[in-house]
Amino acid sequence: MTTVFDYTQEQAERFRQELHELLRIPSVSTDPDYAPEVRRAADWLAAHMRNIGLDAEVIATEGHPLVYAEWLNAGEDVPTVLVYGHYDVQPAQKEDGWDSEPFEPVEHDGQIWARGATDDKGQFFTHVKAVEALLKTEGKLPVNVKFLIEGEEESGGAAVSAFVKSHPEKLTADACVISDGGMSRDDQPIITSSVRGISQMELRVSGPKQDIHSGMYGGTVHNPLLALAQIIAQLHNPDGSIAVPGFYDDMLPLSEYERVEIAKNPMTEAEWRAETGAPQPWGEPDYSLQERIGARPTLEITGMAGGYYQAGYKTIVPQNAYAKIICRLVANQQPHDIYEKIRDYVGQITPPTVKSEVIDAAGALAAQMDITGPAMQAAVRAYEKGWGYTPIFQREGGTLPIVADLQSTLNMPVVLMGFGLNSDNLHGPNEHYRIDLFHRGIDTAINFLRECTTL
Numbered sequence: 530m531t532t533v534f535d536y537t538q539e540q541a542e543r544f545r546q547e548l549h550e551l552l553r554i555p556s557v558s559t560d561p562d563y564a565p566e567v568r569r570a571a572d573w574l575a576a577h578m579r580n581i582g583l584d585a586e587v588i589a590t591e592g593h594p595l596v597y598a599e600w601l602n603a604g605e606d607v608p609t610v611l612v613y614g615h616y617d618v619q620p621a622q623k624e625d626g627w628d629s630e631p632f633e634p635v636e637h638d639g640q641i642w643a644r645g646a647t648d649d650k651g652q653f654f655t656h657v658k659a660v661e662a663l664l665k666t667e668g669k670l671p672v673n674v675k676f677l678i679e680g681e682e683e684s685g686g687a688a689v690s691a692f693v694k695s696h697p698e699k700l701t702a703d704a705c706v707i708s709d710g711g712m713s714r715d716d717q718p719i720i721t722s723s724v725r726g727i728s729q730m731e732l733r734v735s736g737p738k739q740d741i742h743s744g745m746y747g748g749t750v751h752n753p754l755l756a757l758a759q760i761i762a763q764l765h766n767p768d769g770s771i772a773v774p775g776f777y778d779d780m781l782p783l784s785e786y787e788r789v790e791i792a793k794n795p796m797t798e799a800e801w802r803a804e805t806g807a808p809q810p811w812g813e814p815d816y817s818l819q820e821r822i823g824a825r826p827t828l829e830i831t832g833m834a835g836g837y838y839q840a841g842y843k844t845i846v847p848q849n850a851y852a853k854i855i856c857r858l859v860a861n862q863q864p865h866d867i868y869e870k871i872r873d874y875v876g877q878i879t880p881p882t883v884k885s886e887v888i889d890a891a892g893a894l895a896a897q898m899d900i901t902g903p904a905m906q907a908a909v910r911a912y913e914k915g916w917g918y919t920p921i922f923q924r925e926g927g928t929l930p931i932v933a934d935l936q937s938t939l940n941m942p943v944v945l946m947g948f949g950l951n952s953d954n955l956h957g958p959n960e961h962y963r964i965d966l967f968h969r970g971i972d973t974a975i976n977f978l979r980e981c982t983t984l
């Protein structure tokens with residue numbers, strides 16, 4: 530009898546040829562010229578999923594289509610797993626520095642080279658092939674499975690966010706799994722236990738009614754650029770913590786258990802130096818570098834502007850000064866509330882000699898998963914059996930709004946189990962995916978579905 534793992538071995542070559550077919554479709558979501566290709570990728574995927582025995586449909590949205598598929602024959606008393614992924618890709622052209630055509634996949638040096646190989650076509654496809662292998666060898670799946678594969682993750686993801694909110698019953702599941710990430714070493718898989726949110730705003734400081742002569746009025750008018758610098762300098766305390774009153778109020782405490790988990794994969798100062806190129810670390814001394822990146826919120830000045838900065842010098846007191854501020858938030862902090870706290874504090878510390886204004890821009894919620902929960906622990910066992918190594922939990926410094934959408938709207942744990950490497954050149958030229966990791970991902974995905982029977 531052919532076991533499921535015999536099958537994945539026997540069919541390995543064909544699995545990759547099918548992935549190549551999908552990789553050949555340049556589903557670049559950000560460029561409207563490629564919209565027909567995005568649509569073609571969605572159609573290809575839905576047809577492929579039907580072929581392996583799923584009910585699949587392409588769902589039109591205001592943006593690019595979603596692909597939804599399901600197999601719900603495991604029974605009502607058996608858990609349901611939702612697989613999320615994205616079939617769209619970042620733009621790529623050979624001239625960007627590729628050694629081969631980005632949409633003509635090639636295999637050499639143990640890698641598949643193509644745009645989307647690891648982000649995310651190759652990674653979500655592991656779950657599709659896991660389902661196929663189980664259906665073909667066992668005639669059924671251990672749990673009910675739903676797929677939601679979107680087509681605009683690389684260009685905002687507005688459609689999927691709206692769909693999640695408008696169709697919660699269609700997506701109901703006991704856990705969601707996402708394979709769209711990497712690890713730094715293949716023998717140290719990582720389950721992401723949180724993603725940060727974001728709050729963005731612009732700070733404007735104005736003084737005189739227009740740019741004025743610095744010889745005639747300088748020394749009597751508070752220079753808006755100086756005032757902006759003085760305001761910004763008060764947003765942090767000397768130890769690097771954020772001085773805005775109430776900024777940390779809603780945060781969940783960082784548990785000892787989690788600090789131990791985070792410490793298992795520390796970022797050393799040497800690594801930090803090599804990656805950043807900055808002379809010395811900065812920031813809250815009570816938290817490790819890794820904790821500052823994933824478990825603490827930040828307030829960054831991401832741009833400043835004002836006055837004259839062309840060739841030579843202009844003798845003015847400028848009318849205006851601007852700064853853009855982006856906060857990375859942790860779970861439970863609300864983007865708009867953080868904006869209001871910053872706005873109110875800036876209002877208090879703005880001297881009467883200038884005027885200030887803080888303008889809110891789009892934000893995104895953070896999400897934090899319970900690492901002791903059954904879905905996360907099922908993922909740990911799946912890695913041990915399918916990947917061959919025990920994963921560690923790590924907090925992610927970046928923002929993935931879909932995670933908060935799924936977790937808060939659908940109230941389900943989201944398991945972020947990446948099957949790629951951080952060195953896969955995602956978003957850059959020569960994106961690649963290690964062939965053995967693609968196959969290990971399939972085996973891990975099979976084990977994950979089997980471990981989910983106890984959710």
Ligand SMILES: [Zn+2]
Nearest residue numbers: 648649682709
């Ligand atoms: Zn991705």
